[in-house]
Amino acid sequence: MKMKNPMSIFFVLVIIASALMTPALNAESNETLIIGFKDEIPGWIRNDVLDVNKDLKCVLVKADAGRILKTGTNVRYVEKNKLVHALYVPNDSFYEKQWNLKRINMEKAWNLEKGSENVTLAILDTGINYQHEDLPYISGFDFVNNDSDPMDDNGHGTAVAGVAAAAIDNGKGIAGIANVSILALKVLNESGLGTTWNVSKAITYAANHSADVISMSFGGDRSGIMKDACSYAWNKSAILFAASGNENSSVIYPAAYTSVVAVGATDKSDEKANYSNFGPELEIVAPGNSIPTTSLDGYTYFSGTSASTPHASAVAALIKSRYPQLSNEDIRERLRNTAVDLGKEGKDDYYGYGLVNAYAALKSIFDTGSGTYPSIFGTHNGTITPNVTITVQKIYTYPCVGTGGHTEYVKIWNDSWNITATWEGYQSDWRNITLPEFELVRGETYNYTIQTGSYPQIIHKHTANTTRGAITCTSFVDANGKTHNNWIPAIRLL
Amino acid sequence: MNKYAILGLCISTLFICTIATLAYMDKAPSSPEVELRIEWLITEGKYSPINVSVGDILYGKGGEVQIKIGEVEEKKRESHHIMKRAKGAVMKGREEVEEGMKLYLVENPKELITIPEASVPSIEVVKITKR
Numbered sequence: 001m002k003m004k005n006p007m008s009i010f011f012v013l014v015i016i017a018s019a020l021m022t023p024a025l026n027a028e029s030n031e032t033l034i035i036g037f038k039d040e041i042p043g044w045i046r047n048d049v050l051d052v053n054k055d056l057k058c059v060l061v062k063a064d065a066g067r068i069l070k071t072g073t074n075v076r077y078v079e080k081n082k083l084v085h086a087l088y089v090p091n092d093s094f095y096e097k098q099w100n101l102k103r104i105n106m107e108k109a110w111n112l113e114k115g116s117e118n119v120t121l122a123i124l125d126t127g128i129n130y131q132h133e134d135l136p137y138i139s140g141f142d143f144v145n146n147d148s149d150p151m152d153d154n155g156h157g158t159a160v161a162g163v164a165a166a167a168i169d170n171g172k173g174i175a176g177i178a179n180v181s182i183l184a185l186k187v188l189n190e191s192g193l194g195t196t197w198n199v200s201k202a203i204t205y206a207a208n209h210s211a212d213v214i215s216m217s218f219g220g221d222r223s224g225i226m227k228d229a230c231s232y233a234w235n236k237s238a239i240l241f242a243a244s245g246n247e248n249s250s251v252i253y254p255a256a257y258t259s260v261v262a263v264g265a266t267d268k269s270d271e272k273a274n275y276s277n278f279g280p281e282l283e284i285v286a287p288g289n290s291i292p293t294t295s296l297d298g299y300t301y302f303s304g305t306s307a308s309t310p311h312a313s314a315v316a317a318l319i320k321s322r323y324p325q326l327s328n329e330d331i332r333e334r335l336r337n338t339a340v341d342l343g344k345e346g347k348d349d350y351y352g353y354g355l356v357n358a359y360a361a362l363k364s365i366f367d368t369g370s371g372t373y374p375s376i377f378g379t380h381n382g383t384i385t386p387n388v389t390i391t392v393q394k395i396y397t398y399p400c401v402g403t404g405g406h407t408e409y410v411k412i413w414n415d416s417w418n419i420t421a422t423w424e425g426y427q428s429d430w431r432n433i434t435l436p437e438f439e440l441v442r443g444e445t446y447n448y449t450i451q452t453g454s455y456p457q458i459i460h461k462h463t464a465n466t467t468r469g470a471i472t473c474t475s476f477v478d479a480n481g482k483t484h485n486n487w488i489p490a491i492r493l494l
Numbered sequence: 495m496n497k498y499a500i501l502g503l504c505i506s507t508l509f510i511c512t513i514a515t516l517a518y519m520d521k522a523p524s525s526p527e528v529e530l531r532i533e534w535l536i537t538e539g540k541y542s543p544i545n546v547s548v549g550d551i552l553y554g555k556g557g558e559v560q561i562k563i564g565e566v567e568e569k570k571r572e573s574h575h576i577m578k579r580a581k582g583a584v585m586k587g588r589e590e591v592e593e594g595m596k597l598y599l600v601e602n603p604k605e606l607i608t609i610p611e612a613s614v615p616s617i618e619v620v621k622i623t624k625r
Contacts, residue, residue, distance in 0.1 A: 125609075191544050193600075193612070195607060196605045196607060197605070199607050218608060219610060221603075243610045246540055247539065274538060275537060275539025276539070304609075306611055
């Protein structure tokens with residue numbers, strides 16, 4: 001056995017003792033603790049263990065077993081065994097066939113948000129069958145026939161609307177992603193054809209009617225008026241999504257405009273659908289093969305980048321529902337940053353930033369924002385006090401341009417709990433350190449130690465207030481050994 | 495002039511007008527007719543063929559040529575292709591129409607917006623049957 005560090009033993013025993021003395025913790029933890037080890041699980045702990053996870057090198061022990069626990073420097077973390085929220089499984093009759101929703105993590109996402117009627121999702125398409133039993137009240141306009149009746153005479157728009165907004169938990173048909181207000185704008189005729197003129201009119205109409213999100217499952221050639229219309233809507237705070245196209249070729253327009261999020265399609269294995277268009281403009285992907293949805297006379301399966309687009313636009317509508325103060329740029333960045341990276345590491349031409357992850361996009365993020373020069377690496381100590389409960393899986397450190405600027409070691413703790421993690425080198429997701437998921441509870445204060453490498457961005461303040469709470473600096477010892485009391489690491493906990 | 499003379503004059507005038515009209519119609523050029531080939535490519539991502547029906551107008555040379563579909567034969571499906579032959583009358587641009595000319599569903603195909611799943615037909619004039 002390795003020589004034990006008496007201070008470490010004392011420290012861990014204090015943590016366990018603190019945990020045991022906290023009544024709230026016992027109630028919440030179901031009276032068990034999890035201890036994670038750096039190396040093998042030591043033999044001396046065997047008698048007190050309720051369960052073992054050899055892969056993760058951790059054990060589950062009764063909280064009251066803590067009084068007889070001995071430990072050493074091998075301990076990586078001690079944490080309460082938290083109750084995990086049940087997945088939200090709606091009662092819609094075809095829900096089991098909706099494989100697509102599980103791929104974008106909707107069951108966890110619905111625990112956070114199902115949509116607000118204050119958020120408007122404009123669907124530009126062939127219209128919507130607003131008499132469908134599974135679709136909500138819909139307002140809109142018909143730009144093809146120039147009247148106020150956006151009834152669908154093709155079925156495509158009704159299929160798009162079902163993916164995005166079919167009623168959740170009504171015991172019928174399918175579950176949509178977001179129950180928000182729908183603005184149906186018919187721009188395509190009964191054959192699925194339309195013109196750049198009508199599309200552009202509808203985009204400006206949506207923007208002028210305060211649409212928060214605009215979903216466009218169509219495309220064509222480059223067009224000056226359509227580009228201007230998309231920029232107009234973006235500048236009026238709408239976030240726009242469009243299908244990348246189904247030719248296994250370059251991204252079509254309007255998806256290829258910078259003011260529009262181009263959405264590609266994936267299959268059940270999270271592989272690129274073989275028809276899905278690609279290129280540098282592709283920003284995100286979502287399921288697109290055999291998607292159960294609504295039709296003119298009931299329900300159907302729907303395939304193509306047309307089916308992928310409402311996945312992304314509806315998740316954006318959920319983000320806007322949960323965080324109404326976020327701008328279209330904020331929502332776009334959140335979708336990018338929380339997507340599940342597929343294909344080559346980082347953004348690539350075939351998957352963009354990756355697969356939409358609704359749950360990750362809806363979670364609260366503690367974000368200090370970027371910092372300023374001067375910068376140097378070293379060890380930061382301070383406190384974080386969130387004003388909302390934040391579920392954390394990763395820590396990201398803003399780097400100075402051209403540097404690694406990453407966190408090499410992180411420890412977050414309070415009186416009853418702690419978690420640590422170490423950077424694993426320039427491999428896979430190297431800008432982030434991934435941690436076992438934990439919560440920073442609203443109103444509580446947590447200590448942090450963050451050791452940075454290369455040149456991270458720094459906020460030169462003693463205390464910084466963010467939208468999700470406050471962060472302070474207790475001390476920062478730089479690489480030259482100099483101590484500062486107003487150097488906060490620019491970080492994002494997500 | 496008695497009433498019989500007036501009646502005879504009217505009948506003669508009507509007869510002459512009828513003959514003149516028939517003669518003019520015989521000499522007046524009728525609409526040229528063309529044979530068309532309409533083809534759809536069907537793939538996993540392009541599974542919804544845009545239909546072309548009797549009475550539809552097709553456009554060539556940015557709208558200088560307009561052809562109205564008069565007859566469409568049953569479709570033939572071969573692997574990933576659907577093929578139809580059709581006959582049409584040239585409504586506009588009788589001097590411009592030529593064999594091999596591409597026709598489109600709209601005057602300016604660059605302005606056409608479609609659902610990504612739509613297979614837009616490729617249409618070509620294969621034969622001018624009557625000038």
